[in-house]
Amino acid sequence: MNEDRTLADDLETLGVRAGATLLVHASLRRVGTGADTVLGALLDVLGPDGTLVVPAFTASNSDTSPAYRESTRGLTGHQILDYHASMPPFDPLRTPSHGMGQLAEAVRCRPGAVRSAHPQTSFAAVGSQAAELLAGHDEECHLGERSPLGRLYAAGAQVLLVGVGYEVCSTFHLAEYRVEDAPRREYRCVVLRHGERHWLSYTDVDLDDSDFGALGAAFESHDATLLAPSVRRGELGLAATRLLPMKAAVDFAGAWLAENRRPCRAARQSQNAADFLH
Numbered sequence: 001m002n003e004d005r006t007l008a009d010d011l012e013t014l015g016v017r018a019g020a021t022l023l024v025h026a027s028l029r030r031v032g033t034g035a036d037t038v039l040g041a042l043l044d045v046l047g048p049d050g051t052l053v054v055p056a057f058t059a060s061n062s063d064t065s066p067a068y069r070e071s072t073r074g075l076t077g078h079q080i081l082d083y084h085a086s087m088p089p090f091d092p093l094r095t096p097s098h099g100m101g102q103l104a105e106a107v108r109c110r111p112g113a114v115r116s117a118h119p120q121t122s123f124a125a126v127g128s129q130a131a132e133l134l135a136g137h138d139e140e141c142h143l144g145e146r147s148p149l150g151r152l153y154a155a156g157a158q159v160l161l162v163g164v165g166y167e168v169c170s171t172f173h174l175a176e177y178r179v180e181d182a183p184r185r186e187y188r189c190v191v192l193r194h195g196e197r198h199w200l201s202y203t204d205v206d207l208d209d210s211d212f213g214a215l216g217a218a219f220e221s222h223d224a225t226l227l228a229p230s231v232r233r234g235e236l237g238l239a240a241t242r243l244l245p246m247k248a249a250v251d252f253a254g255a256w257l258a259e260n261r262r263p264c265r266a267a268r269q270s271q272n273a274a275d276f277l278h
Contacts (some may be wrong), residue, residue: 166216
């Protein structure tokens with residue numbers, strides 16, 4: 001049996017079905033095979049009517065990110081000005097993703113792939129609904145209702161976590177936008193406007209993934225009490241893998257964040273998938 005088919009069998013055992021819409025976070029070093037093989041298995045199972053979506057976030061074009069602060073630490077004032085002037089503007093066709101893994105880059109670079117237009121938190125997708133799901137990503141909405149996450153939620157998407165935990169589950173960010181009086185902050189990044197560099201400033205929800213591990217554990221504990229649990233656990237290759245319905249995860253997260261986050265928010269320290277935005 002070839003490797004693609006073995007992985008496809010793993011996906012089908014987990015519950016991935018033809019025609020599904022699937023948002024995937026993956027660490028391939030735990031799978032035991034390369035990005036092209038995993039991508040091939042995913043597309044084989046999803047079939048021509050399915051859609052595969054991955055995060056394609058970027059950080060190198062922002063001066064309000066830890067990536068920028070780390071890169072400019074110890075530089076003189078003139079050196080910082082030079083670095084600032086040389087920062088590459090976001091180009092959805094060419095800018096690579098940052099820290100999203102090999103599978104995300106394989107999807108982004110695949111012929112026919114679509115990428116949403118947000119200069120920091122874009123998504124890439126292939127499949128029958130790719131263009132529709134990624135269209136109209138508002139520049140002032142990282143991961144809320146006017147982002148692909150909002151459309152994925154409405155489409156009944158599933159989330160596949162391959163070799164990673166809930167700490168990097170970007171789906172939970174959609175719930176942050178649904179919490180009343182969610183804290184907001186300013187973001188800045190450089191983009192292309194009519195072929196010229198342009199600095200874009202905007203205010204959006206202060207994204208915080210520092211408690212997503214605890215949130216995910218609470219979600220699974222709650223899910224296990226249901227008559228029909230929705231979280232499926234198994235393996236993809238050698239990687240522990242979860243498949244979960246996005247709607248159930250976001251709905252639970254909204255209530256959990258409203259109850260648990262505010263007392264300890266001031267002490268948070270994000271270190272996960274979106275920490276380059278903080």
